[in-house]
Amino acid sequence: MLFHVRMDVHLPHDLDPDVRADTVAREKAYSQRLQRAGKWPHLWRIAGEYSNISVFDVDSADELHDLLSALPLFPHMTIKVTPLATHPSKVTDALV
Structure with missing residues (x-):
């Protein structure tokens, strides 16, 4: 199943810089694992x-x-999810 997801990040302005850096680094590592696994292709x-x-x-x-x-970063995000379906006018199966 394909889902279009918009994520808006709202980190607190007073967040400790070390906590921020650690959270952002963990976010990057986790998202890259999901991308490599094919779960997050775009x-x-x-x-x-x-x-x-x-x-x-x-x-x-x-x-x-x-x-x-x-x-x-999930605790600091607003997320909107939209399920996707194949369009009847689509020419190819390749996701672009």
């Missing part, structure tokens, strides 16, 4: 924002929830 930064647009390829909404809630 990740784009939204220019000018601490936000991204992603596509997840998972077996279920429950799996997506588990992956998202395990993100180290």
